[in-house]
Amino acid sequence: MPELPEVESVRLGVHEWTAGATITGAEVIDPRILGTTSQRRIDASAADGFVAAVTGRRIIGAERRGKFMWLTLGETPALDQLGGHEAPDLSLLIHLGMSGQLRVHQPSDEIHRHTRAILRLQRGGAQSGPAHEPYELRFIDQRIFGHLGVQPLVHASGRLVPASANHIAADPLEAAFEPGLTITALAKKRTALKSALLDQTLLSGIGNIYADEALFRAGIHPLAIPARTRQSRLAAVLESATRVMSDALQAGGTSFDALYVNVNGESGYFDRALLAYGRGGQECVRCGTEIEKMTIGGRTSHFCPNCQKPPRYR
DNA sequence: AGACGCGCCTGCAGGC
DNA sequence: TGCCTGCAGGCGCGTC
Incomplete structure (x- = not known):
C-alpha cells in the first residue's frame, strides 16, 4: 500500500x-x-x-x-x-x-x-x-x-x-508545504480527524497506515473533531505524520538493481516499525493496553484507547 | 458546500 | 475439496 x-x-x-x-x-x-x-x-x-x-x-x-x-x-x-x-x-x-x-x-x-x-x-x-x-x-x-x-x-x-x-494539496515533505495554512484549513473540519488526515485536498501523501501511526504517536483519538481540537494538538499530529513518513522514507531507500525499482506492493518492502497499524488485539508498546480496531469513514483504524483518550464532547 | 458512501479490481483468508 | 463471502485500500464521482 x-x-x-x-x-x-x-x-x-x-x-x-x-x-x-x-x-x-x-x-x-x-x-x-x-x-x-x-x-x-x-x-x-x-x-x-x-x-x-x-x-x-x-x-x-x-x-x-x-x-x-x-x-x-x-x-x-x-x-x-x-x-x-x-x-x-x-x-x-x-x-x-x-x-x-x-x-x-x-x-x-x-x-x-x-x-x-x-x-x-x-x-x-x-x-x-x-x-x-x-x-x-x-x-x-x-x-x-x-x-x-x-x-x-x-x-x-x-x-x-x-x-x-491540481486538486491535491502540498505534502508535508515538499518545500511548498505551509503548516500554518494546513492547520487553519484542518481546524475548520467537522469530520473525524482520521478522515481529515486522509483528505488529499487538505494535505496529501497520508494514507491509512500513516494516519493511524501519526495519531498514535501524537496521542490523539482518531474520532477527535478537528474543529474542536486545540490547534497545538493538530500541529502535533502534523509533526508526527511528517516525522513518521520521513523515518519510513529513510528506512525505505534501499535495494536497487537493474531489475527492481522497488516497492513490493503486496508485502511492503521494508520494515516500517509500525506501532498501531495492524496491531489490533496486541498490547500497546507504551502502556500495554490492548490496541483497538474500529471502522472510521469506511477505513479500518487502530488506536490505543488509553494513550489516545476518546474525545469528551457534549 | 461539506460530508458520506459506492464502485472499481484482484487475491487471499476464513467459514461451511 | 470447493464454493462463497468478506476484506484490503486510493480515489473519483454521485448523492444527500
Whole structure:
C-alpha cells in the first residue's frame, strides 16, 4: 500500500533510471490502466493516443506530490537540439494506487502477468550503440487501482503539477508545504480527524497506515473533531505524520538493481516499525493496553484507547 | 458546500 | 475439496 514514503522511494529510483532518457516506444497491455477507477470505459484509441503522445519524448525527470508521481517530458531530442531549452510542457502521470509497481527490465525479460503498460527507453537519444542499450520501465499492477495518463502541467499550490493532480494539496515533505495554512484549513473540519488526515485536498501523501501511526504517536483519538481540537494538538499530529513518513522514507531507500525499482506492493518492502497499524488485539508498546480496531469513514483504524483518550464532547 | 458512501479490481483468508 | 463471502485500500464521482 504505497503512501508518500513508498512513492518517494520509487520516484528516486525512477528518476535515477529515466532522467535524460528518451521514450522510444510504449505498449499498453491493459487499457484500463489509462482510466481512473471510476472511468474504465477506455477504448483502443486511448491506448493509441497514449503511445503516440509519449513516443519520441525526452524524460526530464521524475517528480512527486503526495502519492501522485509524474515524469516531466520535454521535446524530442532532435527538436531540443534546435535550441529550445528544456521547459517541460507535458507530463506522464503515474499513480501506483494500491498495488502498482514500476520495474526496470531488459526487453528480453519475461513479462509478468500483471504488467499493464511498458515504456521502452534509451539513454542518450535514439542513436544506437553498446552504451545505449534499450531498456524498459514496466508498470505492474495487480488490482488496477493505479493509473497512467498524459497530462498538461498546470500551476497548483506553488508548483507545476499534472492537471489531474491540481486538486491535491502540498505534502508535508515538499518545500511548498505551509503548516500554518494546513492547520487553519484542518481546524475548520467537522469530520473525524482520521478522515481529515486522509483528505488529499487538505494535505496529501497520508494514507491509512500513516494516519493511524501519526495519531498514535501524537496521542490523539482518531474520532477527535478537528474543529474542536486545540490547534497545538493538530500541529502535533502534523509533526508526527511528517516525522513518521520521513523515518519510513529513510528506512525505505534501499535495494536497487537493474531489475527492481522497488516497492513490493503486496508485502511492503521494508520494515516500517509500525506501532498501531495492524496491531489490533496486541498490547500497546507504551502502556500495554490492548490496541483497538474500529471502522472510521469506511477505513479500518487502530488506536490505543488509553494513550489516545476518546474525545469528551457534549 | 461539506460530508458520506459506492464502485472499481484482484487475491487471499476464513467459514461451511 | 470447493464454493462463497468478506476484506484490503486510493480515489473519483454521485448523492444527500
